[in-house]
Amino acid sequence: MTPLLSAHGITVRYGSLAALDGVDLRIEAGQRHALIGPNGAGKTTLLDVLAGSTRAGSGRVLLAGRDVTRLGPAARSRRGVGRIHQRPAVWSTLTVRENVLVAALPRAVRPGRWHPSARRRAAGRTADALLARVGLGEIAALPAGQLAHGQRRQVEIAMGLAGRPRLLLLDEPAAGLSAVEVGWLGEFLRTLPRAVAVLLVEHRLDLVYALCDTVTVLRDGRTLATGTPAQIRASGPVREAYAEGVA
Amino acid sequence: MRQGAVRALRRGVAAAVVVALVLAPWTVDDYTVALLARTLALGLVAVSVALLTGVAGLPTLGQTAPYAAGAYASAVVGSHLSDVGLAHLGIAAAAGAALAAVTVPLVVSARGVVLLMITLAVGELAVTVVGRWRSVTGGTDGLAGVPAIRPLWGLPVLATDRARYLYTLVVVAVLVGVVLLVLRTRVGLLLRAGRDDEARLRASGHRVPVHVAGVHVAAGAVAGAAGSLLVVAQQFVSPADFGFDTSALLLLGVVIGGTASVGGALVGAALVVAARDWLFGVLPGQAPLVLGLAFVAAVYLLPDGGRRPPVRGRLLPAVPARRPVPDRPTPTGVRA
Numbered sequence: 001m002t003p004l005l006s007a008h009g010i011t012v013r014y015g016s017l018a019a020l021d022g023v024d025l026r027i028e029a030g031q032r033h034a035l036i037g038p039n040g041a042g043k044t045t046l047l048d049v050l051a052g053s054t055r056a057g058s059g060r061v062l063l064a065g066r067d068v069t070r071l072g073p074a075a076r077s078r079r080g081v082g083r084i085h086q087r088p089a090v091w092s093t094l095t096v097r098e099n100v101l102v103a104a105l106p107r108a109v110r111p112g113r114w115h116p117s118a119r120r121r122a123a124g125r126t127a128d129a130l131l132a133r134v135g136l137g138e139i140a141a142l143p144a145g146q147l148a149h150g151q152r153r154q155v156e157i158a159m160g161l162a163g164r165p166r167l168l169l170l171d172e173p174a175a176g177l178s179a180v181e182v183g184w185l186g187e188f189l190r191t192l193p194r195a196v197a198v199l200l201v202e203h204r205l206d207l208v209y210a211l212c213d214t215v216t217v218l219r220d221g222r223t224l225a226t227g228t229p230a231q232i233r234a235s236g237p238v239r240e241a242y243a244e245g246v247a
Numbered sequence: 248m249r250q251g252a253v254r255a256l257r258r259g260v261a262a263a264v265v266v267a268l269v270l271a272p273w274t275v276d277d278y279t280v281a282l283l284a285r286t287l288a289l290g291l292v293a294v295s296v297a298l299l300t301g302v303a304g305l306p307t308l309g310q311t312a313p314y315a316a317g318a319y320a321s322a323v324v325g326s327h328l329s330d331v332g333l334a335h336l337g338i339a340a341a342a343g344a345a346l347a348a349v350t351v352p353l354v355v356s357a358r359g360v361v362l363l364m365i366t367l368a369v370g371e372l373a374v375t376v377v378g379r380w381r382s383v384t385g386g387t388d389g390l391a392g393v394p395a396i397r398p399l400w401g402l403p404v405l406a407t408d409r410a411r412y413l414y415t416l417v418v419v420a421v422l423v424g425v426v427l428l429v430l431r432t433r434v435g436l437l438l439r440a441g442r443d444d445e446a447r448l449r450a451s452g453h454r455v456p457v458h459v460a461g462v463h464v465a466a467g468a469v470a471g472a473a474g475s476l477l478v479v480a481q482q483f484v485s486p487a488d489f490g491f492d493t494s495a496l497l498l499l500g501v502v503i504g505g506t507a508s509v510g511g512a513l514v515g516a517a518l519v520v521a522a523r524d525w526l527f528g529v530l531p532g533q534a535p536l537v538l539g540l541a542f543v544a545a546v547y548l549l550p551d552g553g554r555r556p557p558v559r560g561r562l563l564p565a566v567p568a569r570r571p572v573p574d575r576p577t578p579t580g581v582r583a
């Protein structure tokens with residue numbers, strides 16, 4: 001079966017530094033795939049390449065068998081790649097609801113009858129449903145710029161889902177969250193429908209092992225190993241590499 | 248509660264301004280009425296500048312170009328083809344939009360200070376072309392004696408300064424109303440979102456270049472329509488109306504008006520024009536210098552007008568920084 005997403009030989013260089021050096025990755029539909037590795041391993045860079053916001057120096061990205069290497073972030077998003085950024089990215093002068101609404105617009109289902117504001121209304125319904133789901137209904141009318149870090153992350157998760165993704169790329173969603181918020185996040189991701197595949201970059205390995213069925217370890221721009229959580233946990237070199245990288 | 252009071256106050260001020268504008272031609276002399284009409288036209292250009300600079304975060308010094316295109320198109324049509332104001336408006340708006348459309352490839356990927364420089368060049372180029380293309384524009388002498396218009400087919404010709412002023416006022420009110428209505432739809436949301444974080448808009452699947460091109464062309468149409476009003480008001484047009492001083496004055500007015508506020512742009516432009524004309528009286532020759540200082544002061548002192556103008560990209564070049572590494576909790580489970 002063709003995988004939902006596959007990347008082949010991805011290389012990204014910044015000057016003499018190879019942030020990514022021939023990385024391969026394969027994600028099946030509905031999979032929970034984790035990407036772990038020490039700081040500077042190239043995890044964010046790889047997500048950027050998959051989302052289309054960074055152009056790889058060489059290598060190819062296929063989405064459901066179609067070559068999307070040359071497509072930019074907007075086109076990939078419309079093909080079902082959602083992205084949650086390492087630093088929550090929201091539109092600060094828009095309200096929480098407007099943030100999710102705008103994120104929902106490109107893939108809002110057009111109703112049969114034409115009406116000037118039909119798209120906006122459809123997107124608004126999506127936004128309301130998602131805000132209720134992530135528990136932000138109460139503060140929907142606040143400007144997103146006024147929110148605390150954890151709430152911004154929640155808004156961005158709702159924004160990522162508003163685009164009805166087939167694949168959600170999450171870059172360290174637990175970073176900077178309180179224990180309660182991390183608990184919420186884990187539960188939320190666990191109950192995400194299987195129609196959405198997840199690629200999770202995360203340093204909280206408890207979260208990774210609880211959620212993911214496949215783990216890829218990245219270090220110095222290369223994949224060290226890919227396997228089930230049990231295999232990765234058992235692998236000595238991986239443990240050392242990871243521990244030494246963050247120590 | 249406080250927000251409600253502020254809103255009520257703003258409504259009150261707006262209503263008072265509208266009443267004053269309607270009554271003005273019966274309270275001041277003809278010269279001042281004509282001046283007010285020209286100021287209204289310029290205020291409409293300021294609205295187009297606010298649309299780009301404040302709402303969309305795309306700073307511009309080049310709106311004099313579509314303004315000039317609209318004015319000359321209107322003057323040529325008025326001298327040779329038709330005396331109907333509505334036709335002039337349509338043709339002027341189309342000319343402004345067409346000129347903006349031609350410059351879209353130049354501006355679509357530029358941001359911040361680079362965009363400011365490019366639009367400045369476009370504006371200057373437009374003035375130069377207008378000055379050289381004598382057969383159509385009359386060169387630096389301009390086009391004089393443009394006949395008075397009638398607003399619509401079948402209506403009488405606007406023979407007095409007062410009538411022309413009221414026509415200008417109605418057109419500006421209608422166009423500003425249209426701009427405000429459009430900004431209340433998703434168009435306004437998308438422009439503001441692009442100003443806040445353009446990369447996030449792309450990541451959500453929006454075609455940002457289409458938005459940028461669209462707002463440029465729309466702002467060009469508004470400025471073009473304002474050009475038609477300028478010709479109605481002064482029945483004369485020359486390159487002097489579109490120089491760099493006009494661009495700078497427009498940007499100053501928009502900054503004073505609160506950058507993203509359409510109504511504020513109108514008021515700000517009017518204030519700046521009044522200040523300039525008054526300064527010409529008291530400090531002949533030094534007005535541009537004083538306006539320049541006022542601009543710097545406005546950018547640095549006004550709470551919203553400035554310190555950090557809400558523009559896309561950086562307004563000032565910065566030292567390229569490596570991406571910050573955020574704090575994170577120590578990984579757990581690895582050593583277990």
Ligand SMILES: Nc1ncnc2c1ncn2[C@@H]1O[C@H](COP(=O)(O)OP(=O)(O)OP(=O)(O)O)[C@@H](O)[C@H]1O
Nearest residue numbers: 014019038039040041042043044045046569570572
């Ligand atoms: N725009 C850039 N310019 C220069 N170097 C960069 C740039 N972006 C990333 N790098 C470098 O590429 C390497 C990989 O960075 P990346 O952000 O992908 O790592 P990461 O695995 O996400 O790290 P972290 O866990 O800290 O988020 C790092 O050495 C980083 O300094």
Ligand SMILES: [Mg+2]
Nearest residue numbers: 043044045086
């Ligand atoms: Mg990272």
